[in-house]
Amino acid sequence: MQNILVTGGAGYIGSHICLKLRESGYCPVVFDNLSNGHRDAIAPDIPFIQADIRDSEKLDRTFSEFQPTAVIHMAALIEAGLSMHEPSKFYNVNVAGSLNLLDAMRRHDCLHIVFSSTAAVYGNAGLDLLDERLPVRPENPYGRSKAMVETMLADYFAIYGFKAIALRYFNAAGADPKGRAGERHDPETHLIPLALQAAAGLRSEMKIFGGDYNTPDGTCIRDYIHVDDLADAHVKAVQNLTSRKNTTFEIINIGTGKGYSVKEIIELCQSITGQKFPVSLKPRRPGDPAKLVADPAKAKVLLDWQPKYGSAHDIIKHSWNFYMKTMS
Numbered sequence: 001m002q003n004i005l006v007t008g009g010a011g012y013i014g015s016h017i018c019l020k021l022r023e024s025g026y027c028p029v030v031f032d033n034l035s036n037g038h039r040d041a042i043a044p045d046i047p048f049i050q051a052d053i054r055d056s057e058k059l060d061r062t063f064s065e066f067q068p069t070a071v072i073h074m075a076a077l078i079e080a081g082l083s084m085h086e087p088s089k090f091y092n093v094n095v096a097g098s099l100n101l102l103d104a105m106r107r108h109d110c111l112h113i114v115f116s117s118t119a120a121v122y123g124n125a126g127l128d129l130l131d132e133r134l135p136v137r138p139e140n141p142y143g144r145s146k147a148m149v150e151t152m153l154a155d156y157f158a159i160y161g162f163k164a165i166a167l168r169y170f171n172a173a174g175a176d177p178k179g180r181a182g183e184r185h186d187p188e189t190h191l192i193p194l195a196l197q198a199a200a201g202l203r204s205e206m207k208i209f210g211g212d213y214n215t216p217d218g219t220c221i222r223d224y225i226h227v228d229d230l231a232d233a234h235v236k237a238v239q240n241l242t243s244r245k246n247t248t249f250e251i252i253n254i255g256t257g258k259g260y261s262v263k264e265i266i267e268l269c270q271s272i273t274g275q276k277f278p279v280s281l282k283p284r285r286p287g288d289p290a291k292l293v294a295d296p297a298k299a300k301v302l303l304d305w306q307p308k309y310g311s312a313h314d315i316i317k318h319s320w321n322f323y324m325k326t327m328s
Ligand SMILES: NC(=O)c1ccc[n+]([C@@H]2O[C@H](COP(=O)([O-])OP(=O)(O)OC[C@H]3O[C@@H](n4cnc5c(N)ncnc54)[C@H](O)[C@@H]3O)[C@@H](O)[C@H]2O)c1
Pocket: 007, 008, 009, 010, 011, 012, 013, 014, 031, 032, 033, 034, 035, 036, 037, 038, 051, 052, 053, 054, 073, 074, 075, 076, 077, 078, 093, 097, 116, 117, 118, 119, 168, 169, 170, 171, 172, 173, 185
């Protein structure tokens, strides 16, 4: 069985990727400092190293012991809004940490990497669909930190022979359809889990950040991608990297091609849960682009990947099922 090193594997998306890797015959090895993840988000028999990606010694020991075929690199700070207040932390973990990891990979001749990039690199392009050839114009330090790692990967591909795919995911949401994992950020800042917490009575209201964007209802539009589909895309990316002889460095959007406004998502959460919670309009959250919707065509061609869950209805339903299960 091939070992796949999963940095950030105890996090939200990582825990779903571990499930999918196992189902696909791989052995995930999780490397996570638990700054935002949970040890019990992954099965107890998955090899787990509690360490920081900025710790070269721990990385060296891990590569020597497990000799992974490839790395799925997810460990990062993820909140675009927070990055507007604390950019230093984002550049430190996301950029310096990634550089440290890439150099450990070089030392151990493990040159296959799937990197978690983001739709946030596009910024305010003002287009209905965003494709990978557009210039990157991130609106916040989080997006800039991810764009910097994409640049590093392009150089490590061209100069050191890395085989790399950067997956630019749009807004990850939902939970494992079988209820084995879900979103447990603490504090939670993401739209769907917050709205579901309001529906469950754990929050007194839901705030909409900005009603004056240049969109049909004035609220921001995002492309919500089911975390189970996202996990599938990673397995396909690993298979693609390790099976192709002549690889190019590829950057690939992972989204559905369909956008929902903040208002639409809140209304869907209310109708799916049957709970009408109070909603109030607040000023814009700095650093938020108005609209991020993927052109998902390249993922279909290169990875033979398409989302199974094309509608936000399934995403919200699966999240709600997970919350109901964990709260009961
Ligand atoms: N959630 C989304 O909508 C979304 C969208 C696009 C891209 N991404 C990217 O996907 C990846 C995973 O996101 P997530 O939502 O699962 O976030 P998450 O916070 O749940 O998971 C990140 C994991 O990385 C770990 N981590 C953080 N800093 C670390 C460090 N220095 N060393 C070791 N481990 C560290 C955390 O403990 C956590 O378990 C991130 O790289 C994020 O930027 C997320």
